[in-house]
Amino acid sequence: MQILRQTALGVCLLCAAAGIIRIFWPDNRFKPVINTVLLLYILTSVLQMGTQTDWHAVASEIGGFQPATASPADFSEYEAQLSRQTSLSALQNLLEQNGIQASCLWRGDTLHVGLQNAQDYSAAQALLEANCGTLPYVLEGGE
Numbered sequence: 001m002q003i004l005r006q007t008a009l010g011v012c013l014l015c016a017a018a019g020i021i022r023i024f025w026p027d028n029r030f031k032p033v034i035n036t037v038l039l040l041y042i043l044t045s046v047l048q049m050g051t052q053t054d055w056h057a058v059a060s061e062i063g064g065f066q067p068a069t070a071s072p073a074d075f076s077e078y079e080a081q082l083s084r085q086t087s088l089s090a091l092q093n094l095l096e097q098n099g100i101q102a103s104c105l106w107r108g109d110t111l112h113v114g115l116q117n118a119q120d121y122s123a124a125q126a127l128l129e130a131n132c133g134t135l136p137y138v139l140e141g142g143e
Helices: 002-024 031-052 055-063 076-097 118-131
Strands: 102-107 110-115 137-140
Touching (some): 076 110
Parallel strands (some): 110 137
């Protein structure tokens, strides 16, 4: 890679030098001539650098290049937390839509649903059974 860097730097310096000469050259009938001379100067310098470069070393460096592999991030904990928050929000909205005032919160891996009115216990129980699936929950505040 060092060889490629040196070659690129050499080409950039040649082009910069040619550009500076071109900027300060007066606008006259020799402008096309100086442009051609500068182009030939750049081409011969690049060809000279190309012949002096050890292309086998460059090829072996490029062939041995291995991009750094990063291990994929583990989002399983974030996914579990997000699904728990979404489930809690969805159940709380479902209970509110059915006129049941309740507070929902997680304790460990179990969702605790605290009813504010004990008379809503049977309706809340039916809603939770129909919509919780395998989600573990405890219904509190009734019976």
